Amino acid sequence: MIRRVLLCVVALSSPALAVDGFVRQTAPVTPHVHLVYRPVATDAPYEGNVEVIEQSDGLVVVDAGGSPPAGEYVVAEIRKLSAKPVKVLIYTHYHGDHNLGAGAFLKAWPRIEIVSTAATRADMTGKPFDYIKTYAKSYAGEIDYARKQVADPAVTGEVRAGWQQYVDVGDSIVAGYTDMKAYPATKTFTDRFSVPDSMMPVEVAFLGNANTDGDAVVWVPSEKVLITGDVVVQPIPYAAASFPESWIGVLRKLKAFDFAVLIPGHGEVQHGRAYLDKLIAALSEVRAKVAPLAAKGVPLEEVYKQIDLEDIKQTFAGNDRWKRQLLNSFFLHAIVANAYAEATGKPIVQGTG
Template sequence: MRKIMLAAAVAATVLHGPARSHDLSVQPAEAPAAQPLPIAPNVEGSLPTPEDGYFQVPEQVTEGVWLLRQPRFQVQPIGNVAVIEQADGLVLVDSGGSPGAGRRIVDMVREISPKPVKAVVITHWHGDHPQGLSAILEAWPNARTIATVQTQTHLVTPATMNTPGAPDPARNAAFQQQIQGFVGYIRQMGANARTDYGRANWAAGERLMNQYALDMDGALTLPVQEGVADRLVIDDAERPVEVLYLGRANTDGDAVIWLPRQRIVAAGDIVVHPFPYGFGSYPGEWIETFGRLKALGFETLIPGHGPVLQGTAYVDQVIAALEDVRAQVTPLAEAGVPLDQIMSRTDFSAQRTGFVGEDPWQTRWFNDFWLQPIVTAAYREARGEPIIQSLNPG
C-alpha cells in the first residue's frame, strides 16, 4: 500500500513503524533568539512554545548574510534558509518546509532588509526545503527560482513528491490524515515513556506536529524556473553567489551555494548537524562530492539543518562515518548477507557516540534518520541496485 510520508526527515519513522521500547529524552532546549509569530490554534491539542525550538529564528552570519534556523533538532525538521543581500535584492537559499514556515520566513526577511527577494535557490527536493516557496512567491512574485536539473525534475514528479503541484483537496485531506496518524503515534509513545523527561519530550513532539498540521494545510510543491547543470552565477559587486552541482551526495541533485569572497558555503543536506540524514543517499559518491566541496576552500559552512559551522572538522567526521558504513556493509552485501541481517553483523557504536554521545532521544533519531537509511543505501550501492529517490514509496 502506498504511503504518503510527512517529509524526508520523518520518512524513517513512518516507514519503519513503532519506535524502540526504551525511554527517550533530549538535552535541555536552547532558547530561541526571537519569539515565533503567533498562529491561531485550530487543531485539537497544544501548539509549540518558544522553548520547543520549532520556529525558525534569524541570526547574522556576517555582513549581508543571515541564517534562519530552528534552534534545536526536531522530529519534523524545517530546512535552514540563508539570506544573502546583493545590491538589487536578496537571494534565499531554500524556502522552508511548509506554507506556514514560508509565511514566517517572509516576515523575518522583511525585518532583515527592505530589499525584495530576487532569487530563491532550492538545494534539493526533500519537502522541508521547497514547500515554503508558494508563500515566498506570493510576497515576491518576480523572484527567480533555481535548482539543479535533477531537483527541478523531482519537484514536478508526482512519484517523488508528497504534495501536489496544484490545489487538490483530496490529497490535502489524505496528507492531513497521515499527520494526525503520526500525532497519535507520538502521543502513544509519550504515554509509554518511563520518565518525566521522556514524557516531556514526546509531548513537545506532539505540539510540533500539531503546528506542522497547521503549517502544511494546502501545501503545494511548485516547479522552479531555472535548472543548473553545473554552475550558475548570480553576480554582485560585494556578494556574488555561485550555484554549483558538485555531484550526487545526500540526493542525486544537491545544489551547493558558494560565496567566494566571503568564503561561505551553504551545503544543503550534504551537511546536517548534529548528525547527518541518509535517506536515498549515495555513500561512495557522497565522499567524492565532499572532496570537491572541501576543495572550494570554504571557511564558514551553513548546513541544511543546524548551526553555522567553521572549518572542515564536522565534514571530516561525516566522511569518516560514510567510510565506516561502506567498509562494514560492502563485504557483507557482496557475500549475499540479507539486508535485514546487516545491522546485527555490524558495529556503528563509535560513530553513534561521536555524533550524539549517550543521549537516548538523539540516539533514536540518529538510528532512524541516519544509520538505517545509510546502511540501506550502502547495501544497494554494493549490490548495484538503484537508490530510491521518493517520498512516496510503493
C-alpha cells in the same frame, strides 16, 4: 496538595500551551549573509535552514521553509532584514522541508526566479514529491504515536521529553502540512549557475550525487560562506535516498573550498572542517562494513543485525537515547540500505528512504 498536582497536569495538556513549530529566528552569519532558522535542529518539525544573501540590487535566498506557514514566517524575517526584494530563490534539493514554503515568496515577490538543478526539478514534478499529498495524514499518525509514548509510564527521561516535544508542536505541524503545493524551479542548471553582482556574487554548483541526485551547493566568495543544503546536516545527519560513495567525494570537494563559515542544511553554523571529517568517516565506515557482507550474499535484514555501528552512534548522539533514536531513523537505517544497494549494484530511488 493532590488537587494542585492534578490542576498542574490539566494545565500541561491544555491546547492553550500548544506551540507553533514553524516560527523562525534570524541571526547574522557575516555582514551580508543571514541565517533564518529554527532554534533546535533536533526538535520537530525538521525544517531546513534558510540563508539570505544581500546583493547590491536585491536578495538571493537559499531555500524557502518547509510548509506554507514556515514560508510566511521566513518572508516576515526577510522583510525585517532588508527592504530590498528577493530576486532569486535557490533550492538546495527537492526535499519539501526546504521548498514547500515558496508560495509565500511568490506572493511577496511575484517576479522572483526560482533556481534548482534539473534533477531537483524533475524530482519535484515527479513521483518523489507524491508524498506531500499524504504528508499531513502520515504526520498525524506520528503525533498519535507520540501521544501514546508520552502516556506510557515505561517511557522516561530524554525519550519521553523527545516525544513530548512532538506532542507540543503536533497540531501546528499537521495544520501546516495540509494542502501543500509544489513550486518547482523556473530556471534549472546541471553543473553551475551564477548570480553575478559587483558586491556579493553568488555561485551555485552541483558537485555530484550526495544526499539526493540533485544537491546544489552555494558559495559566496566575498564572505567565504559555503551553504551546503543537506549534504551536511548537524548534529544528526540525514541519509534518505543518498549515494554513500559519491557523497564522500562531494564532502571532500566541500573541504577544498576556502570557506570561513559552512552553513549546513539543518543545524549550527560550522567554522572548521571537523564535522565534514566526521561525516566522511561515518560514511566510509558504513560502506566498509556493509560491502563484504553484501558480497557474501547476506540479506539486508541480516546485515542490520550483524554490523556494529556503536562508534558512529557515539560520535553523533553520545549516550542520549532520544538522539540515538533520531540517528537510527534519520541516518543509520537508510545509509546501510543505500550502501547495500551500491554494493549489490541496485538503483537508489529518490523519494524513498
